[in-house]
Each structure stands twice: as C-alpha cells, then as structure tokens.
Amino acid sequence: xxxxxxxISGISxxxxxxxxxxxxxxxYGIAKMLNFAHGDVIMVGAYVCFFAAAxxxxxxxxxxxxxxxxxTTLGIVIEKxxxxxxxxxxxxxxxxxxxxxxxxxxxxxLLLWSSSPKVFPNFFAQQTVNEAGKKIKxxxxxxxxxxxxxxxxxxVTIAACLVIMAALLLFINHTKLGKxxxxxxxxxxAAQLMGINVDATISLTFAIGSGLAAVAGVLLCSAYPTxxxxxxxxxxxxxxxxxVFGGIGSIPGALLGGLLLGVIEIMAKAYISTQMSxxxxxxxxxxxxxxxxxxxxxxxxxxxx
Amino acid sequence: MKTTRKILSMLMALTMIxxxxxxxxxxxxxGAIKIGGTGPLTGGAAIYGNAVKNAAQIAVDEINAQGxxxxxxxxxxxxxxxxxxxxxxxxxxxxxxQISLSSVTSKPAEATSVEAYTDRVFSITPSASSTATxxxxxxxxxxxxxxxxxxxxxxxxxxxxxxxxxxAVIWKNDDVYSSGIHETFVAEAAExxxxxxxxxxxxxxxxxDFSVQIADAQSKGADLVFLPMxxxxxxxxxxxxxxxxxxxxxxxVDGMDGILSLEGFDTDLxxxxxxLTPFNAWAxxxxxAAFVAKYQELYNEVPNQFAADAYDCVYAFAQAxxxxxxxxxxxxxxxxxxxxxQFSTMSFDGLTGSGATWDVETxxxxxxxxxxxxTDGIYVTVD
Numbered sequence: 001x002x003x004x005x006x007x008i009s010g011i012s013x014x015x016x017x018x019x020x021x022x023x024x025x026x027x028y029g030i031a032k033m034l035n036f037a038h039g040d041v042i043m044v045g046a047y048v049c050f051f052a053a054a055x056x057x058x059x060x061x062x063x064x065x066x067x068x069x070x071x072t073t074l075g076i077v078i079e080k081x082x083x084x085x086x087x088x089x090x091x092x093x094x095x096x097x098x099x100x101x102x103x104x105x106x107x108x109x110l111l112l113w114s115s116s117p118k119v120f121p122n123f124f125a126q127q128t129v130n131e132a133g134k135k136i137k138x139x140x141x142x143x144x145x146x147x148x149x150x151x152x153x154x155x156v157t158i159a160a161c162l163v164i165m166a167a168l169l170l171f172i173n174h175t176k177l178g179k180x181x182x183x184x185x186x187x188x189x190a191a192q193l194m195g196i197n198v199d200a201t202i203s204l205t206f207a208i209g210s211g212l213a214a215v216a217g218v219l220l221c222s223a224y225p226t227x228x229x230x231x232x233x234x235x236x237x238x239x240x241x242x243x244v245f246g247g248i249g250s251i252p253g254a255l256l257g258g259l260l261l262g263v264i265e266i267m268a269k270a271y272i273s274t275q276m277s278x279x280x281x282x283x284x285x286x287x288x289x290x291x292x293x294x295x296x297x298x299x300x301x302x303x304x305x
Numbered sequence: 306m307k308t309t310r311k312i313l314s315m316l317m318a319l320t321m322i323x324x325x326x327x328x329x330x331x332x333x334x335x336g337a338i339k340i341g342g343t344g345p346l347t348g349g350a351a352i353y354g355n356a357v358k359n360a361a362q363i364a365v366d367e368i369n370a371q372g373x374x375x376x377x378x379x380x381x382x383x384x385x386x387x388x389x390x391x392x393x394x395x396x397x398x399x400x401x402x403q404i405s406l407s408s409v410t411s412k413p414a415e416a417t418s419v420e421a422y423t424d425r426v427f428s429i430t431p432s433a434s435s436t437a438t439x440x441x442x443x444x445x446x447x448x449x450x451x452x453x454x455x456x457x458x459x460x461x462x463x464x465x466x467x468x469x470x471x472x473a474v475i476w477k478n479d480d481v482y483s484s485g486i487h488e489t490f491v492a493e494a495a496e497x498x499x500x501x502x503x504x505x506x507x508x509x510x511x512x513x514d515f516s517v518q519i520a521d522a523q524s525k526g527a528d529l530v531f532l533p534m535x536x537x538x539x540x541x542x543x544x545x546x547x548x549x550x551x552x553x554x555x556x557x558v559d560g561m562d563g564i565l566s567l568e569g570f571d572t573d574l575x576x577x578x579x580x581l582t583p584f585n586a587w588a589x590x591x592x593x594a595a596f597v598a599k600y601q602e603l604y605n606e607v608p609n610q611f612a613a614d615a616y617d618c619v620y621a622f623a624q625a626x627x628x629x630x631x632x633x634x635x636x637x638x639x640x641x642x643x644x645x646x647q648f649s650t651m652s653f654d655g656l657t658g659s660g661a662t663w664d665v666e667t668x669x670x671x672x673x674x675x676x677x678x679x680t681d682g683i684y685v686t687v688d
Contacts, residue, residue: 002520002524005516005520006516006517006520009514009516009517012514013513013514050569054568054569110348110349114351114352115348115349115350115351115352116352116566116567116568117536117537117540117567117568118567118568118569119540119567119568119569119570119571120569121569137547139548140548149548149549151548223513224513224514224541225540225541225544225569226513226537226538226540226541228537229349230349234509234510234512235513237510238510265511265514266514266516266517269505269511269517269518270517270520270521274505274506274507274517274518275478275506277511278508278510278511
C-alpha cells in the first residue's frame with residue numbers, strides 16, 4: 001500500500017512538472033528557443049492569483065483568470081521587448097537574454113512583493129467541521145479505509161494537463177493559426193514567403209505559453225503552497241528536464257516526461273535515499289538521452305547537407 | 306589644449322579625494338561613539354537586515370536619551386553578499402566607525418570580520434551564527450548562538466523534558482546551517498539515549514514534496530519530528546503532515562522563528578510546535594514588553610530574534626563602554642583593547658537571555674536558550 005501511496009505522490013509531483021513542461025515544449029517546438037523565463041512567469045501568475053484571492057477576496061475562478069490575463073500580456077511584452085529584436089541573432093544570444101529576463105522577473109518580484117514567503121490558499125479543499133466541533137479541511141479522497149490518499153489538486157492537475165494537451169494538439173494540427181505555427185517551426189524564411197506573419201505567430205506562441213504558465217503557477221502553489229520570488233525557478237528547471245526527457249518540442253512527450261520524472265524522483269527518495277534522489281533522477285535522464293538522444297517521444301530530425 | 310585640461314581635471318579630482326579622505330580620518334571627536342554595521346537592507350534577506358537596523362536604532366536612541374554616553378549608528382546595505390559587505394565596511398571605516406556591529410548574515414560577516422580584525426575594530430555580530438565568523442579573531446564576538454550548539458541544546462532539551470523518545474529528523478543537506486545542527490543533534494541524541502528512527506533530507510531542487518519524508522517518520526513510529534530548517538520549508542512539512550493526518554510533536558530551532566508571521570499560513574497547523582529560540586516577543590517581563598511595544602509603534606510589526614539580538618548588542622556596548630570609561634575621542638584601536646578586556650570578563654543581562662558571558666578564545670556567547678511552545682498563535686515559554 002505504501003508503494004501505491006508513493007506512486008500517487010509521484011504522479012501528483014509529476015503532473016505539476018508536466019503542466020510546466022507543456023509551456024516549455026510548446027514555445028521550443030514553435031519558436032525554437034528555450035524560454036528560461038518560463039518558470040518566473042509561473043511565479044508571477046501565482047502572485048497575481050494570490051493577491052486576487054487572498055488580498056481582495058475574489059473568487060478563485062476570477063483569480064485564475066486574472067493570472068492568465070496578466071501572464072499572457074507579460075509574455076507578449078517580454079517577447080516584443082527582449083526576444084523580437086534578437087530574431088536574427090544566434091540562438092545563444094537569445095538563450096542568454098532569456099536568462100536575463102528570468103533574473104529580471106525574480107528581482108522585480110523581490111522589490112514588489114519582498115522576500116518574505118506567502119502561503120497560497122488551497123482552492124481545492126473543503127472546509128468542514130468534524131465531530132469534535134473543530135474546523136478541518138478535507139484536501140482529498142481516502143480509499144481503503146484511509147490507507148490510500150489522492151488529493152483533489154492532483155486530480156485537477158492531471159485533468160488540466162490532459163485538457164491542455166488535447167487542446168494544444170487540436171489547435172496546432174487542425175487550425176489555420178496552428179498550421180502557421182507549424183510552418184514557422186519548420187522554416188521561418190519559407191513561411192514568410194508564403195505570406196505567414198512570422199512575428200505575429202511567434203507572439204501568439206508566447207501568449208499561449210505564458211497563459212499556460214499562469215495555470216501552472218496556480219496549480220503548483222495549490223499543491224505546494226509556499227510562494228516566494230524564486231518559487232518558479234527550480235520547478236521550471238525540473239520541468240525543462242522533463243521536457244527534454246520526453247522529447248523537447250513534443251507535446252505528449254512533455255506529459256510523459258513530467259509524469260515519469262515525478263514518479264522516479266519520489267521512488268528514488270522512498271527506496272534509495274532522500275539524499276540521492278536528484279542524482280538518480282538525472283542519472284536516468286543521462287541514460288535515456290544516451291540511448292534516445294531526441295528524448296522518449298522526440299522526433300529525430302535528419303539534417304540534409 | 307584638450308590633454309592639459311584632462312590632466313588638470315584629473316589632478317583636481319585627486320586633490321578632492323585626498324581632502325575627503327583626510328576628513329574621514331580625523332572625524333573622531335564630535336561627542337558620539339560611532340557604531341557601524343552592514344546587513345541586507347534590500348534583496349532576499351532584507352527582513353533580517355532591517356530588523357537588526359531598526360532595533361539597533363531603538364537601543365541607540367534610548368541610550369542617547371538618558372544623557373551620558375552618546376552613540377551614533379550607521380548601517381550600510383550589503384545585500385547578503387560578501388563582496389558588497391566589504392565595500393560597505395570600507396564606507397563605514399571612512400566615515401570613522403569606532404566599534405562595529407559586524408554583519409547580519411554569516412557569509413558577509415565572515416568577510417567583514419577579517420577586515421575588522423586587521424583594522425582592530427571591535428565587533429560583535431547580532432546574528433551571524435557560523436563558527437568561521439569569530440574563529441581566530443580576538444576582537445570579534447557573537448550575540449547569537451553558533452549553529453551547531455543548537456543541535457546539542459535541542460537534544461538535551463528533548464531528553465530532559467521528555468518531549469519524545471522516538472525521533473525523526475528531516476534536514477536540508479545542501480545547507481550548512483541545517484546540516485551543522487543535524488550533526489550535533491544526532492551525536493547528542495545518542496548521548497542522551499534518544500532513539501533516531503528516521504533520518505531523511507531534502508535540498509534546494511526538491512524542497513516542495515515531503516510526502517516520502519513524512520511517510521517514513523510516520524511508518525517508523527516517530528513521536529517527535531525535529532526540524533532544523535527555516536520556517537518556509539517547515540510550513541510545507543506541517544501542511545503536508547496535516548493532509549495525511551500525522552500529528553507528532555514538532556521541534557524546531559531558531560530558523561522556525563517567523564512561522565507565525567508567514568502571510569496566509571494557517572497558524573492552527575503550528576499549534577503545539579516547540580522551538581528553541583533566544584527571544585520570545587510575547588514574554589511578559591517589563592523590558593521585553595517595552596521593547597516590543599516600541600518596535601511595533603515604530604515599524605508596525607512584532608520584532609523577531611534578530612531584532613532582539615541587535616538591541617542587546619548595543620546595550621552590551623553601552624555596558625562595556627561605561628565600565629571601561631570609553632569616550633568618543635578615543636581611537637578605534639584604544640577602544641578595541643578596552644572592549645576586549647570588558648567582554649572577556651563581563652556578564653550581560655539582555656532580552657535574549659540573562660547572565661550572558663563570552664569565551665575569550667572563540668568569541669562565542671554562553672547563555673540559557675529559551676524553549677517555547679506555540680499556543681493560541683503566540684509563544685509561551687516552557688519552564
């Protein structure tokens with residue numbers, strides 16, 4: 001039974017990685033750049049939702065909506081100011097800029113909201129009163145007489161992952177804008193010649209990616225409620241790892257990579273050693289990349305010379 | 306023509322710098338003894354730096370208001386960065402600092418204390434708790450406990466008061482603070498006959514999910530979980546343990562101080578948590594109450610232990626200066642010798658403990674730690 005509990009913990013951690021990885025992989029797949037500021041957009045989304053819900057007592061749905069709006073705008077602004085001028089530059093220059101944006105967002109958050117941690121409210125808990133008259137929060141289901149626990153956040157996150165993944169696949173494969181995105185991803189120059197507005201398409205990609213980041217931020221902080229300006233950076237890096245693991249650019253790969261990474265991390269903690277868990281996770285990553293350099297579901301691109 | 310002008314302006318600039326430096330060097334005798342300190346006033350650790358600065362200022366104002374000995378306090382921002390701290394220290398030295406409150410956090414303090422040692426500036430840090438801060442420097446002292454001492458004191462307290470017998474420890478293995486306390490705790494627990502049934506870790510990369518650590522402690526029947534860490538991680542552990550219905554006794558160290566002011570945290574979860582802290586802001590003695598009231602009036606928050614340590618530092622200076630007859634026109638070298646003589650023999654009663662004494666060799670403080678239990682959202686001292 002403890003194995004099943006660990007598995008569930010792994011899936012709930014993995015589903016958080018997966019939802020962040022979806023944003024990473026989508027931006028990489030289309031714009032062919034690693035947006036290292038993704039984790040920090042997540043943090044901004046979580047703060048917006050925190051202030052909406054905890055400070056202004058708005059309902060959670062409005063808070064999430066506000067977070068999505070702010071992050072989408074932020075994503076477009078970042079793209080216009082920081083990445084667009086570098087469209088012709090080397091990918092290394094863009095990568096360094098992305099790291100710069102990441103530091104900028106973290107430090108701006110430090111200035112605006114200070115470093116003292118805030119505890120994010122759990123939107124997915126029921127308030128009830130137990131027999132003794134004490135207020136308690138129910139945060140999940142209990143199965144087999146309380147031996148197995150699944151929290152509501154996990155269920156919501158997995159559902160959100162599946163919905164987002166399906167929506168992204170439908171959008172990219174079956175709409176005109178999606179077609180434009182795929183064209184940009186294959187060959188920007190040729191796409192432009194075919195009359196596709198490459199700049200607008202890449203902006204749209206960032207807008208969607210940042211909107212997803214807001215949702216990820218809310219779910220991340222609902223599951224693990226301490227919110228500080230660096231909240232997004234570590235999960236962001238782990239999610240990036242997950243995206244590479246699943247095959248960067250592949251949307252189902254992000255989901256698979258995220259879930260696997262979470263499960264491996266928890267299992268390594270439980271059965272090997274809490275000190276070694278990260279070493280095990282990254283060892284598995286190295287082995288996978290040695291065997292399948294494009295990641296689990298990544299496509300091998302043959303370079304024609 | 307252009308080059309002559311350039312050379313001339315450079316010369317002008319040089320003379321001005323020399324003149325300024327001369328002013329800095331002779332700025333001693335104006336009645337007040339100059340106390341300088343560096344701390345993170347902005348950035349990630351700013352809550353600590355500002356707490357220290359605010360409380361030290363309160364103490365200085367109180368002492369000045371009594372007439373007699375006069376102090377002047379100046380704080381420079383080091384952003385919790387060793388290099389910036391040395392620059393900040395040099396700014397203070399140019400200003401004419403005669404005694405120093407060293408730095409607020411450990412890494413900067415390790416850097417500035419080296420300078421203070423060479424310059425013979427007597428220093429006492431309110432809160433830099435690493436052993437390297439004072440090691441090998443006869444004029445650098447600490448007001449706070451060193452990190453490893455807390456592990457020993459925690460194990461002794463748990464055994465003496467019978468808080469638990471089967472102990473689980475969750476600690477952060479990439480943090481010297483946490484691992485230092487863990488090491489001494491485990492060693493002392495063995496001495497005291499406490500059984501450590503579960504010993505698990507986390508690190509910066511995986512500090513969100515604690516389900517495995519909690520399950521391990523629970524399945525091995527730990528009746529007390531020792532948490533040598535800061536309150537942000539501890540708040541996650543308390544929340545996740547509540548989710549799975551695990552309610553052991555919790556025991557934290559001074560890093561746990563602050564959990565009650567964590568914005569949005571359900572303080573019910575911290576009910577019954579024990580912690581070892583040098584300062585209880587809800588203690589009812591007259592001095593603590595007056596200090597807390599003053600701090601709240603000026604800065605609109607409950608002072609933490611850093612604030613109390615800083616307040617004590619300034620009063621310890623005052624006591625030593627009075628006893629040694631230090632005056633504002635003495636050089637920093639003279640003051641340094643007088644202060645070392647005082648601190649190595651005196652006993653000091655402050656907010657963070659009575660009868661504090663210092664070890665001449667190491668500069669470390671000896672005082673009784675306070676054990677508190679969180680009850681109804683405040684600290685209650687456990688006798």
